[in-house]
Amino acid sequence: MPHLGYIREVDPDPMSAPPQHEAPIAPAHDADPERQTVRRPLRTRLLAGAPYIITVVAAVLLLTKARQFEFDRVPGRIGPDAWPKLVLLLTIMAGVWGILKTFLFDDASSNGVGKQADLTASDAGQPDVAYIDEPEIHPARVWAALAGTLAYLWILHYLGFFISTFIFLAFVIYTGGYRRFTWLFFISLFGSLFFMTIFVRVVYVSLPIGIEPFSTVSLALLAILNL
Amino acid sequence: METLHLLSQGMIHIIADGYLTMLVIGLIVGMAVSVMPGLGIVMGIVLALPFTYSMAVEPSIIMLTAIYMSGTYAGCFTAILYRIPGEPNDIPMLWDGYNMSRNGQTAEALGWALISAFIGGIVSTAFMVGLAIPLGKLALQFSTADYFAAVFLGLTSVVSLAGASIVNAFIGLFIGLLISTVGVDSIYGSERFTFDSPILVNGIPYITVLVGMYGFGEVLTRIGRKPINFSKVGEPIRTNTAFPSLKQIWDIRETLLRSTVLGTLLGIVPGAGATVTSFIAYGIEKQYSKRRDLLGSGLPEGIVAPQIGSTASVAGHMVPLLTLGIPGSGATAIILAAFLLHGVQPGPLLLSTAQSKLTVYTIFASMFMAVVGMCLLSFLWIRVVVRVLSIPPAVLAAVVIMFSLLGTYANRNSISDMMLIVVFGALGYAFEKFKFPISPLVLGVVLGPLAESSFMQTMISHDNDFTAFFNGPIRGTFMALSLAALLFPVVRNSLSRRKSSMSQTVSD
Numbered sequence: 001m002p003h004l005g006y007i008r009e010v011d012p013d014p015m016s017a018p019p020q021h022e023a024p025i026a027p028a029h030d031a032d033p034e035r036q037t038v039r040r041p042l043r044t045r046l047l048a049g050a051p052y053i054i055t056v057v058a059a060v061l062l063l064t065k066a067r068q069f070e071f072d073r074v075p076g077r078i079g080p081d082a083w084p085k086l087v088l089l090l091t092i093m094a095g096v097w098g099i100l101k102t103f104l105f106d107d108a109s110s111n112g113v114g115k116q117a118d119l120t121a122s123d124a125g126q127p128d129v130a131y132i133d134e135p136e137i138h139p140a141r142v143w144a145a146l147a148g149t150l151a152y153l154w155i156l157h158y159l160g161f162f163i164s165t166f167i168f169l170a171f172v173i174y175t176g177g178y179r180r181f182t183w184l185f186f187i188s189l190f191g192s193l194f195f196m197t198i199f200v201r202v203v204y205v206s207l208p209i210g211i212e213p214f215s216t217v218s219l220a221l222l223a224i225l226n227l
Numbered sequence: 228m229e230t231l232h233l234l235s236q237g238m239i240h241i242i243a244d245g246y247l248t249m250l251v252i253g254l255i256v257g258m259a260v261s262v263m264p265g266l267g268i269v270m271g272i273v274l275a276l277p278f279t280y281s282m283a284v285e286p287s288i289i290m291l292t293a294i295y296m297s298g299t300y301a302g303c304f305t306a307i308l309y310r311i312p313g314e315p316n317d318i319p320m321l322w323d324g325y326n327m328s329r330n331g332q333t334a335e336a337l338g339w340a341l342i343s344a345f346i347g348g349i350v351s352t353a354f355m356v357g358l359a360i361p362l363g364k365l366a367l368q369f370s371t372a373d374y375f376a377a378v379f380l381g382l383t384s385v386v387s388l389a390g391a392s393i394v395n396a397f398i399g400l401f402i403g404l405l406i407s408t409v410g411v412d413s414i415y416g417s418e419r420f421t422f423d424s425p426i427l428v429n430g431i432p433y434i435t436v437l438v439g440m441y442g443f444g445e446v447l448t449r450i451g452r453k454p455i456n457f458s459k460v461g462e463p464i465r466t467n468t469a470f471p472s473l474k475q476i477w478d479i480r481e482t483l484l485r486s487t488v489l490g491t492l493l494g495i496v497p498g499a500g501a502t503v504t505s506f507i508a509y510g511i512e513k514q515y516s517k518r519r520d521l522l523g524s525g526l527p528e529g530i531v532a533p534q535i536g537s538t539a540s541v542a543g544h545m546v547p548l549l550t551l552g553i554p555g556s557g558a559t560a561i562i563l564a565a566f567l568l569h570g571v572q573p574g575p576l577l578l579s580t581a582q583s584k585l586t587v588y589t590i591f592a593s594m595f596m597a598v599v600g601m602c603l604l605s606f607l608w609i610r611v612v613v614r615v616l617s618i619p620p621a622v623l624a625a626v627v628i629m630f631s632l633l634g635t636y637a638n639r640n641s642i643s644d645m646m647l648i649v650v651f652g653a654l655g656y657a658f659e660k661f662k663f664p665i666s667p668l669v670l671g672v673v674l675g676p677l678a679e680s681s682f683m684q685t686m687i688s689h690d691n692d693f694t695a696f697f698n699g700p701i702r703g704t705f706m707a708l709s710l711a712a713l714l715f716p717v718v719r720n721s722l723s724r725r726k727s728s729m730s731q732t733v734s735d
């Protein structure tokens with residue numbers, strides 16, 4: 001199974017630790033009887049239901065698209081659209097199931113929106129490790145990292161690998177909350193040189209050198225590093 | 228005898244051809260990523276993948292398998308020493324491992340963890356390697372319908388073990404299956420879901436999906452969260468290891484036996500990774516151990532059970548991958564991808580020629596050596612390994628993003644693939660945010676082409692008769708197991724609810 005993101009320290013006190021009182025394999029929310037009686041506000045339920053609504057809408061649109069696949073139909077034989085259509089129908093059914101759970105039965109186990117973080121671990125497939133995910137507190141950083149990466153891919157062609165990567169590393173490290181600027185500068189500088197060396201020397205990849213005058217810098221560096 | 232002969236040949240192959248270096252690098256990388264909360268075994272394997280492009284298949288798989296193996300073990304160091312579980316499967320270590328440490332038995336706790344990893348790794352690998360040839364022979368008799376049923380079982384098991392929300396797991400799986408249909412269809416040559424985009428005509432490489440979801444997506448998730456306080460890492464600690472005596476080991480023989488059997492068998496079940504195995508092994512100890520009432524206060528059984536379970540699951544996952552070509556976890560899905568990148572399709576045919584058989588047994592031999600190697604390394608280098616925690620999270624995030632982007636770029640020298648990384652990274656972040664499990668999606672992408680081709684071939688050869696998937700002993704068994712896998716979460720949830728309502732009634 002994958003990561004679970006940040007893992008918070010857990011109270012090791014055996015008197016309060018879960019194994020003292022219950023089987024560790026029990027999902028965390030199952031012991032929460034209030035779950036079935038306390039209804040979440042409509043706005044929260046709408047947010048929780050959004051992924052299912054999007055899934056159903058997207059699946060319906062793709063189903064329309066699947067009907068337009070071009071191929072030579074052989075009578076009595078299923079075509080290349082059969083499998084995608086089957087999967088899309090199942091997707092729609094699952095999405096509708098999710099919508100019903102969210103709006104009719106208000107089942108907060110379907111996703112964690114509007115519910116405390118104690119559902120997260122079991123929903124991610126980690127039974128009874130309810131306390132190990134930290135909540136998101138810097139959503140702006142996430143969007144900044146996404147936008148920064150897209151910008152990096154755009155400037156890569158113009159500035160070349162070394163200069164773009166230097167800027168990008170500095171940006172991501174700063175966005176991540178690191179504020180020791182001298183170290184930030186040197187980590188970005190040596191980081192870009194490190195990646196350049198590793199990927200050219202070990203992985204044998206030709207990296208973008210950029211356009212003039214940036215390509216001159218890239219070529220000079222490649223020559224200096226004997227790459 | 229044949230197995231032993233092939234294993235010895237494999238070991239000679241590893242030593243003579245210099246693959247030992249890749250093994251040690253893999254072990255070190257695996258330890259480093261598993262010690263660091265948030266990096267994880269799967270991400271470690273993803274990040275190492277680009278370095279295998281220019282290697283032969285054996286050293287590539289040896290390195291990735293070593294990361295997988297040591298990744299299930301080293302996270303216990305920080306759980307025992309600092310109360311920081313490196314991996315989710317190390318959480319049970321907090322209850323007894325850290326408490327032993329707090330009781331002044333740090334060296335003993337580390338010793339028990341080491342012995343458990345060793346026993347779990349060696350016994351399960353030996354058992355599963357012994358099963359490889361019979362499994363391979365059985366798989367050679369598979370028809371396309373049998374293969375579809377086997378893949379179907381893999382997918383349903385992953386869904387059923389994906390946690391409380393089976394709906395989310397199903398949606399993830401279906402999205403994964405849909406992603407695998409993008410591009411030109413292999414039977415009719417028809418373009419599907421390409422939207423006239425040249426990027427999508429050749430399909431979406433699953434490397435892109437894996438790296439995007441597990442690598443870039445995870446960084447996005449982490450960057451928005453509050454960082455963990457690692458201040459205790461700088462404090463002076465004792466990291467020496469004290470081995471238990473033979474008598475002490477004999478005293479907990481039942482725990483050793485239970486956990487090893489459980490870890491190995493659960494490892495075979497697709498979706499039951501190290502975390503699930505570790506928790507179930509601990510849960511079983513909690514119910515059947517002689518000293519179950521004291522479990523959680525710092526008993527060796529509380530370290531032995533989850534650690535054996537975690538390490539034993541690796542062989543349980545690797546052997547079905549090598550003999551049937553079916554991965555059961557995110558980690559083995561990436562190892563499958565590494566095979567395919569080298570033009571090798573794991574499966575029963577891999578055991579059909581002498582040369583490919585040697586490849587398989589070289590990998591098996593490396594698993595034994597990995598178990599021994601990780602125990603030796605941990606015995607010597609715990610202090611060094613835990614220093615990884617000193618790396619600032621922001622720097623780590625930047626490094627992971629760069630490896631994710633460049634690793635994908637290196638596959639086809641395509642900036643478009645890097646764009647797809649961003650798309651799947653955002654999807655991975657959304658999955659984390661809305662608590663959709665990633666593993667079903669990833670396995671859907673990886674197993675989708677196999678599922679579709681076996682489905683199509685069966686339907687075409689049986690005149691669109693759906694019963695073809697059920698009327699045979701092998702496929703019938705797989706389908707029955709699939710049904711059981713689908714019913715399992717429903718039964719589990721209703722039992723849990725009944726139990727909680729009963730306990731509430733009692734308390735009222």
